[in-house]
Amino acid sequence: MIKTILFDVDGVMLSEERYFDASALTVWEFLYSPQYVGLAGEEFTASPEEAQIRRVREQVFAHDEVLNFIKSRGINSNWDMVFLAFSYQLIRLIEVVKTQVPEATSLLVEQIDRPQLAKVKEWAATYAPDFQVDYAAFTADFAKGSAQKAEMLLYLNQIAKERCGIATEMFSRNSDLWQLIQKTFQEWYLGDERVAASIGRETMQPGKKGFLADEIPIVPPAEMVELFRTLKEKGYTLGIGTGRPTIETHVPLSEMNILEWFDPNRVVTASHVLDAEEAFPSFAPMSKPHPYCYVKGLLGLDAPISDAVHFSLPIENGEEVLIVGDSLADFLAARSIGCKFAATLTGLSGQDARSKFEEEKADFILDDVRDILSIL
Structure with a gap:
């Protein structure tokens, strides 16, 4: 009984809708904000209107096909979802950049934090100004393997080897990049007023209203x-x-x-x-x-x-x-x-x-x- x-x-x-919105916005910020990779083609703002949030969500998760795939493989953490989605695009970007900067692949072996992302930003602007993010490609690449649950994060190392020819174990939940992504997600979800109580510092890009007061029962x-x-x-x-x-x-x-x-x-x-x-x-x-x-x-x-x-x-x-x-x-x-x-x-x-x-x-x-x- x-x-x-x-x-x-x-x-x-x-x-879960607002969590997925915050996840998509975090990926978008890492790709297009000048504080991170700063790719061309999107104007980043920390205060998007609802229509823009809907557009970003549809793009980043390919009309939720990427979300459904990740969840079907047993991933339940939004922090892990963001880490997977951004890291995959980062690997694709390094694949393009390495044709002009062979040493760029070494970045995938190191711990990645803000200084390393600043290097990627410089390389992207100089050697890959027309780089196109391909969100939907995530599902096709991961579908080639059978990784489940936590193995999904480690499978990024295999994708890095296949695309960039580099042996690495950097991609994991214990990485500096995962920690940075986790804190940035919290900025979006909690907003400027509440985030310090959660992550111990103020938001890096002020203007985030947060979704905590906009929950949907x-x-x-x-x-x-x-x-x-x-x-x-x-x-x-x-x-x-x-x-x-x-x-x-x-x-x-x-x-x-x-x-x-x-x-x-x-x-x-x-x-x-x-x-x-x-x-x-x-x-x-x-x-x-x-x-x-x-x-x-x-x-x-x-x-x-x-x-x-x-x-x-x-x-x-x-x-x-x-x-x-x-x-x-x-x-x-x-x-x-x-x-x-x-x-x-x-x-x-x-x-x-x-x-x-x-x-x-x-x-x-x-x-x-x-x-x-x-x-x-």
Whole structure:
């Protein structure tokens, strides 16, 4: 009998749309902002209007074909999505530049931060002024391999070898470039007023309003409040395992009066995952589909990180735990834990995801989170 229910947030309670918007804008900034690669052909602004955001999103993710592909390979982190999308275009650019600057390939062996991107900007302006970004090519190149989950990030090293003839291990979640991308994404999502509390510094390009105050609930907040109140009154222990950082979880869910129905000791976010990766770097990456955030939710935030990292899986009482999520990454995490899984058809693919979850034999498939009462 189910006793504990752990919920994902994006695609279950809140729409992922604004996260994908922020992801696309981050890729766009790295490619076209003068502070980064500064390619010609696009005029960058830190304060785009809604119509421009829609255009950038459609271009960067090729009408969401790239997004769907990345998620189908088990990637759930927006930070990883941005790292993949930008790094791929960076490799393509170096491939063009190296015909004039052979030593440019050595940059792909080093750690890449702002000084290295400044070099790329100079090379691009001088030797590849007509370079054309090809967002859709990402899917075709990655489809040649079978990389899944965290291996997707490492597969960039293979693409660098094929395109630039250079052996490298630079592309990984532990790289300086990944860290820079993560902080820049936070600038877009949190905006100028809130970003310092998250990343420890002000935004590098002022003018970003942030999306945190513009969240889109999947079902009316009042109905979610009633659902979680009912579940709590029935005696279920409620927790959260999300790829959102803590501030991006607490602020919108608190404003919608949803957070109060969850056990605060079991609200696990990407911030807690980053803490675990810092403490146990050899286990990184530990974002979904790694089961860490859900295991930590079972044990509680007051349990030592090491207990969750080394917890024996699958758990013995798997029939007592239910994970509710919208993605393959959530499903894979649940299977690692050995617990029940309920898929909600309110993620990026909507109802089209039903066949995939049927194929994977998810325990339950729900039109939206409100249907959970029908399976308990």
